[in-house]
Amino acid sequence: MSQRPVTCQKTDCTAPSCAPDCAPSAPASGLVQLRRDGGTSRRSLLQAAAGTVAAAVAAPACNTPEFEAYFQKHYKKLTDEDKVKVFARLEERTRQKTGVRVRIGDPPPIEGVHFAYALNLSHCNGNRRCAEACARENNLPDEPEMRYIRVLELDNGSQHLERGTVYYDRDKVPAPGKFYLPVQCHQCDNAPCVKACPTGATWKENDGIVVVDYDWCIGCRYCQAACPYHARRFNWVEPKIEPSRINPHQAYLSNRIRQVGVVEKCTFCLQRTRRGMYPACYEVCPTGARKFGDLSDPESEVRQIVENKRVWILKEDIGTEPRFFYFYG
Amino acid sequence: MVSYLQYWLRMVRCALSGGRAYYTWMATLLVFIALGGWFWAHDLTHGLGGTNMSDHVSWGIGIANFVYFVGVAAGAAVLVVPAYAFHREDIKEIVLLGELLAVVAVTMCLLFITTDLGRPERMWHLFPIIGFLNVPSSLLGWDVLVFMGYLAMNLHIPGYLLWSRYKGKKPTPLAYLPFVFLSMFWAVSIHTVTAFLLSGLGSRPFWNTPILAPRFLISAGASAPALLIFLFTAIKKYGGLPVKDSVFDYFSKVLRVTMPINLFLLGCEVFQEFYTGALHSASAHYLYFGLHGKGMLSVFIWTAILFNITATAIFLVPKLRTQRWLMFVGCGLAVVGIWIEKGMGLIFPGFIPSPLGEVVEYAPNVGEIIVCLGVVALGAFVYTAMAKITIAIQRGTLRQHPEPEAQAPEAPAPAAPATEPTEA
Numbered sequence: 001m002s003q004r005p006v007t008c009q010k011t012d013c014t015a016p017s018c019a020p021d022c023a024p025s026a027p028a029s030g031l032v033q034l035r036r037d038g039g040t041s042r043r044s045l046l047q048a049a050a051g052t053v054a055a056a057v058a059a060p061a062c063n064t065p066e067f068e069a070y071f072q073k074h075y076k077k078l079t080d081e082d083k084v085k086v087f088a089r090l091e092e093r094t095r096q097k098t099g100v101r102v103r104i105g106d107p108p109p110i111e112g113v114h115f116a117y118a119l120n121l122s123h124c125n126g127n128r129r130c131a132e133a134c135a136r137e138n139n140l141p142d143e144p145e146m147r148y149i150r151v152l153e154l155d156n157g158s159q160h161l162e163r164g165t166v167y168y169d170r171d172k173v174p175a176p177g178k179f180y181l182p183v184q185c186h187q188c189d190n191a192p193c194v195k196a197c198p199t200g201a202t203w204k205e206n207d208g209i210v211v212v213d214y215d216w217c218i219g220c221r222y223c224q225a226a227c228p229y230h231a232r233r234f235n236w237v238e239p240k241i242e243p244s245r246i247n248p249h250q251a252y253l254s255n256r257i258r259q260v261g262v263v264e265k266c267t268f269c270l271q272r273t274r275r276g277m278y279p280a281c282y283e284v285c286p287t288g289a290r291k292f293g294d295l296s297d298p299e300s301e302v303r304q305i306v307e308n309k310r311v312w313i314l315k316e317d318i319g320t321e322p323r324f325f326y327f328y329g
Numbered sequence: 330m331v332s333y334l335q336y337w338l339r340m341v342r343c344a345l346s347g348g349r350a351y352y353t354w355m356a357t358l359l360v361f362i363a364l365g366g367w368f369w370a371h372d373l374t375h376g377l378g379g380t381n382m383s384d385h386v387s388w389g390i391g392i393a394n395f396v397y398f399v400g401v402a403a404g405a406a407v408l409v410v411p412a413y414a415f416h417r418e419d420i421k422e423i424v425l426l427g428e429l430l431a432v433v434a435v436t437m438c439l440l441f442i443t444t445d446l447g448r449p450e451r452m453w454h455l456f457p458i459i460g461f462l463n464v465p466s467s468l469l470g471w472d473v474l475v476f477m478g479y480l481a482m483n484l485h486i487p488g489y490l491l492w493s494r495y496k497g498k499k500p501t502p503l504a505y506l507p508f509v510f511l512s513m514f515w516a517v518s519i520h521t522v523t524a525f526l527l528s529g530l531g532s533r534p535f536w537n538t539p540i541l542a543p544r545f546l547i548s549a550g551a552s553a554p555a556l557l558i559f560l561f562t563a564i565k566k567y568g569g570l571p572v573k574d575s576v577f578d579y580f581s582k583v584l585r586v587t588m589p590i591n592l593f594l595l596g597c598e599v600f601q602e603f604y605t606g607a608l609h610s611a612s613a614h615y616l617y618f619g620l621h622g623k624g625m626l627s628v629f630i631w632t633a634i635l636f637n638i639t640a641t642a643i644f645l646v647p648k649l650r651t652q653r654w655l656m657f658v659g660c661g662l663a664v665v666g667i668w669i670e671k672g673m674g675l676i677f678p679g680f681i682p683s684p685l686g687e688v689v690e691y692a693p694n695v696g697e698i699i700v701c702l703g704v705v706a707l708g709a710f711v712y713t714a715m716a717k718i719t720i721a722i723q724r725g726t727l728r729q730h731p732e733p734e735a736q737a738p739e740a741p742a743p744a745a746p747a748t749e750p751t752e753a
Contacts (some may be wrong), residue, residue, distance in 0.1 A: 074461055101572040144378075151686060161686030162611060163622070183685060189474020192532060198469035200461045215551070219377075220453055222469050224387040228532035230685045234387060234447065237378035261447025262374040315684075318531040 015117035075213040102248040107274035109207035110311035116323045117297040118305045123289035126173040126180030137280035138255040148266040152181040153167035185231035186322030193223035211253040217262040232265045344714040358710040365703010370694045385689035386680040391445035395674030399523045402434035404553020406516035419573040429715045431483040437708040461741045468526040482512045520545045529565045535612035544594045550587040552667040554580040555660035588641040616678040629673035636666030
């Protein structure tokens with residue numbers, strides 16, 4: 001057992017240092033209002049409907065932030081000047097909505113680096129701290145709860161996913177006779193989601209990470225249907241996060257605050273990993289089951305594991321060629 | 330130019346005038362359109378969280394209806410092929426109404442997609458040049474292309490022919506016939522691309538079958554004639570267009586071929602799923618018998634099978650199908666049966682269990698059903714208006730230079746597709 005000492009349970013980026021200086025704005029009424037609002041008069045209903053449609057279609061007056069946001073180009077077509085403006089607008093939007101001053105960056109892929117993940121199933125005990133650390137780092141909403149990492153509890157001796165469950169009691173792990181299989185985006189080299197997207201709003205970067213331009217996604221959810229790892233999440237409602245829990249260190253293609261109606265996913269914490277840090281799930285893992293690094297560096301831990309351990313990948317038959325390896329070590 | 334504007338004005342006037350029954354029918358549809366619009370407006374402001382869809386079952390009734398109405402759109406070929414390739418005069422008299430049905434069905438398909446999008450206002454991202462259409466890689470991108478093409482063709486052909494007739498000129502064959510023949514193949518393409526959209530996904534073994542495209546085409550060939558029988562019965566009764574009995578015989582013949590093949594293909598699928606017994610047949614197990622104590626869809630698929638078998642029996646046995654009312658019953662059963670097969674029998678179970686083995690069930694809620702009804706009502710509304718104008722032009726009551734004794738505004742317009750397959 002080469003267990004890594006638990007040095008840090010909190011990722012160093014998550015401290016919401018600048019959150020408290022503005023009071024959080026009161027959240028809008030109930031999360032999803034029920035549709036059958038009884039007492040409203042027909043006229044007011046129709047007026048509201050007309051207003052909504054107008055707001056959705058025509059409202060952006062020229063030169064307002066809404067207008068610019070509506071006609072924002074695809075990430076790959078943005079110039080550096082465009083990016084400055086776009087990021088500033090997004091930061092301002094977050095400040096107005098939550099009172100938190102955030103910083104949105106755009107770290108590029110590091111030349112020659114190809115990220116990969118390896119997960120030691122002998123060590124994973126299903127404590128699910130990875131999923132929680134991920135949620136904090138990547139600004140995932142708690143209500144309704146959204147998590148990129150799903151941990152399956154499976155019976156020893158079987159990889160029959162249907163017989164497993166994700167709804168186990170994490171205070172009682174590891175349960176006897178069980179093993180745990182964490183699944184997140186596998187950053188496939190032959191990614192079905194990228195092939196499926198009709199607008200090219202999701203693509204694979206040079207370092208192997210599959211990203212989403214949340215401002216280009218139209219929310220058709222074809223990528224969700226295409227993903228064999230259930231790795232993609234859709235914002236069914238406006239995501240809401242406690243302002244005090246917002247991670248202000250954000251990147252455009254990863255953990256910035258998302259909008260309603262778009263798809264998102266794990267990005268191997270590119271806001272961290274492209275700056276030389278480890279992903280949040282890696283750092284928090286108390287068992288040392290998670291290994292992460294540069295596959296093209298012969299000395300890296302993941303490369304050593306992939307070369308020397310008997311690694312396997314999930315659903316190899318589908319031909320997705322994941323950058324996420326499992327092994328028993 | 331002026332005469333073209335006048336043509337449009339006259340068409341609008343024709344669509345706006347009618348008897349009491351016509352106004353009642355159109356007003357009823359307007360109510361449903363308004364209701365659907367109201368519920369969609371709610372989705373626009375609050376997101377799709379008001380629906381019963383989830384990250385597990387991320388497509389619901391909207392996409393199911395989309396797939397069904399692609400079949401209706403492609404089914405127009407059932408009229409176009411005999412009319413133009415085999416020169417059947419009786420069908421040529423009504424073929425324009427079939428092409429317009431394709432226009433309406435495609436429009437409805439686009440609306441089912443639009444109302445299902447998380448960000449419909451960003452649709453412009455799909456347009457080439459200003460946006461980015463991810464072809465050839467994305468099948469959804471291909472769907473956008475083939476739909477636009479099919480829509481354009483089916484607008485052009487009847488549009489041109491009606492304009493010619495209105496002007497009293499003989500249409501130039503070169504101006505429309507090439508498109509007619511192209512549209513026959515194109516009709517196959519829209520349903521094939523839609524099938525590929527699903528069957529191309531390795532993540533969903535339930536859809537990942539080469540039989541899907543043929544199944545779609547055959548079921549379209551079964552549900553479209555069944556619908557058309559209702560449609561032309563209504564047009565004959567209320568629209569005042571003499572539809573010949575031979576047309577109905579033809580539909581009945583088509584049904585006698587397509588319905589048994591549809592059942593056969595379903596049987597092939599069932600055999601492969603259950604005899605192989607691989608883990609990949611989990612969705613089929615869920616659909617037919619339930620899985621891990623959950624089996625909401627079983628009752629629907631068995632109903633669909635029962636309906637389709639009964640309908641097939643009615644169509645095949647001469648004694649039964651010659652009874653008019655039984656024929657209608659058969660058509661109704663076929664329409665509903667195939668609609669269930671596409672939605673509850675195909676789209677929903679494709680997501681159950683999820684790729685990680687979770688069984689999360691789905692049934693549409695009131696809001697989703699009303700949005701879908703709104704789209705169907707809009708389709709019926711537009712089709713009624715278009716059919717009324719078409720009949721007026723074809724019968725010569727709407728002409729650029731009317732004959733001295735023009736007929737009085739005629740009886741109420743045809744009823745729209747008699748089935749509203751959304752309430753299930």
